[in-house]
Amino acid sequence: MRTLGTGGPVVSDLGLGCMGMSDLYGPADEAESVSTIHAALDAGVTLLDTGDFYGMGHNELLIREALRTRSRDDVTISVKFGAQRDHDGAWLGTDGRPAAVKTSLAYTLRRLGTDHIDVYRLSRVDPAVPIEETVGAIAEEIGKGHVRHVGLSEAGAETIRRAHAVHPIADVQLEYSLLSRGIEREILPVCRELGIGVTAYGVLSRGLLSGHWSKDRELGQNDFRAVSPRFSGGNLAHNLSLVDALRAPAEAKGVTVAQLAIAWVLARGVDIVPLVGARRRERLAEALGALDVTLTSEDLAAIEAAVPEGAAAGARYGEAQLALLDSER
Numbered sequence: 001m002r003t004l005g006t007g008g009p010v011v012s013d014l015g016l017g018c019m020g021m022s023d024l025y026g027p028a029d030e031a032e033s034v035s036t037i038h039a040a041l042d043a044g045v046t047l048l049d050t051g052d053f054y055g056m057g058h059n060e061l062l063i064r065e066a067l068r069t070r071s072r073d074d075v076t077i078s079v080k081f082g083a084q085r086d087h088d089g090a091w092l093g094t095d096g097r098p099a100a101v102k103t104s105l106a107y108t109l110r111r112l113g114t115d116h117i118d119v120y121r122l123s124r125v126d127p128a129v130p131i132e133e134t135v136g137a138i139a140e141e142i143g144k145g146h147v148r149h150v151g152l153s154e155a156g157a158e159t160i161r162r163a164h165a166v167h168p169i170a171d172v173q174l175e176y177s178l179l180s181r182g183i184e185r186e187i188l189p190v191c192r193e194l195g196i197g198v199t200a201y202g203v204l205s206r207g208l209l210s211g212h213w214s215k216d217r218e219l220g221q222n223d224f225r226a227v228s229p230r231f232s233g234g235n236l237a238h239n240l241s242l243v244d245a246l247r248a249p250a251e252a253k254g255v256t257v258a259q260l261a262i263a264w265v266l267a268r269g270v271d272i273v274p275l276v277g278a279r280r281r282e283r284l285a286e287a288l289g290a291l292d293v294t295l296t297s298e299d300l301a302a303i304e305a306a307v308p309e310g311a312a313a314g315a316r317y318g319e320a321q322l323a324l325l326d327s328e329r
Contacts, residue, residue: 001046002270002272002273003271004119004151004171004197004199004273005168005170005197005271006168006195007149007168007195008119008149008170009076009119009148009149011047011076011273012046012273013266013274013291014045014262014273014274014287014290014291015045015046015078015199015273015274015276016037016040016045016047016048016049016277016278016284017201017276017277018033018037018049018050018059018277019050019054019059019277020279021279022054022055022058022059023053023055023058023059024222025223025225025277025279026219026222027220027222032279032280032281033279034066035281036280036281036284037063037066037067038066038070039281039285041075043284043288046074046075046076047076047078047273047275048077048078049173049201050063050078050079050080051083051123052079052111053080053083053084056085056089060108060112061111063112064111064112064113064114067112067113072114076119077112077118078117078118078119078151078199079108079112079121080121080122080153081100081104081105081108081121081122082094082095082100082122082123082124082126083123083124091321093324094122094123094124094125094126094324095129096122096125096131096134097126097129097133097134098133098134098136098140101122101134101141102141105120105146105147109146116145116147116148117148118147118148119147119148119149119170119171120141121151121153122152122153123153123154124153124325125152125154125155125159131159131163131166132162132163132165134163135150135167135169136166139166142167149170149171150167150169151169151171151172151173151199152172152173153172153173154173154175154325154326154328155326155327156186156187156327156328157186157187157190159326160172160187160190160196161190161194164196169196170196170197171196171198171199172187172191172199173199173200173275174199174201174327175202175316176200176202176265176272176274177200177205177209177261177265178209178261178303178307179205179208179209179239179311179316180202180205180316181310182327182328183198183327184309192269197271198271198273199272199273199274199275200265200272200274201275202316203261203274203276204276204277205239205312206230206277207225208230208240208243209246209257209258209261210261210283211243211247211250211256211258212258213240213243215236219231227318228314228317228318229316229317230314230315231314232314235313235314238313239312239314242306242307242311242312245306246260246261246306248302248306249299249302249303249306252302253293253299255289255290255293256286256289258287259287259290259293260290260303262274262287262293263290263293263295264295264300264303266290266291266293267300
């Protein structure tokens with residue numbers, strides 16, 4: 001178990017990111033998704049991460065169904081809000097106004113069938129609304145018992161400081177993997193200075209570091225990786241060569257490439273909780289195997305020799321999406 005920040009909830013070493021069960025990675029099997037959530041809970045995973053815009057509420061309803069036969073008190077639910085989308089799923093911006101906080105939360109509580117959210121966070125910092133106002137509104141909902149902790153997502157160091165001055169921040173959700181280490185320069189040190197945890201998403205770089213990706217894999221129209229820079233042309237070939245370089249240290253440890261990549265994130269500090277986006281039980285089981293991997297200094301050196309910092313080709317998002325990230329400013 002790990003604690004999100006100095007005053008946040010105690011959660012399992014790994015969390016389950018549920019986005020892909022409803023959105024952005026192509027079709028998913030709903031029954032298998034529920035079974036995967038059940039398998040995660042049975043294995044001791046306590047942190048479920050979602051967003052109210054994942055599948056336009058579908059992901060929250062899916063989690064509600066999965067938890068119907070489980071104790072709500074055994075699960076920590078983290079929810080992102082604020083992303084605005086139209087009927088076709090197009091991204092329209094972010095709304096961090098206090099009124100939007102309260103409205104989004106009310107709808108989320110209804111969809112999840114619960115009376116509180118454990119960690120509530122704005123999905124992207126709204127440049128039109130001071131972060132103090134957004135966090136202040138979440139703090140008001142904590143006073144009413146509807147939320148337990150405040151989180152942030154893809155926030156930069158200065159924004160984190162400003163938000164934390166209004167109300168203690170439990171954790172910041174950030175992309176962090178062998179291919180995405182930008183947070184190490186400024187954001188992670190600030191989180192550690194303030195006693196804020198990190199929930200790391202994209203630890204397998206959306207499948208690139210899974211060891212299962214093929215350059216010939218065809219992606220559907222609704223899979224955003226089809227337009228992701230790291231999955232395009234020469235970038236993909238280069239990034240897969242990095243994965244191939246990881247196979248030797250993985251084989252030396254007797255583990256898979258995915259397990260090695262997850263174990264690397266786990267080894268970066270007990271204040272970091274990786275989120276794995278498994279959509280099927282066999283992928284979940286593989287990810288959970290990373291908990292049994294202990295990396296020595298020699299292992300870490302071999303891993304970083306295979307994938308040096310900054311080695312990835314292509315940005316982690318397209319230009320339009322990168323422009324929305326406070327963490328990239």
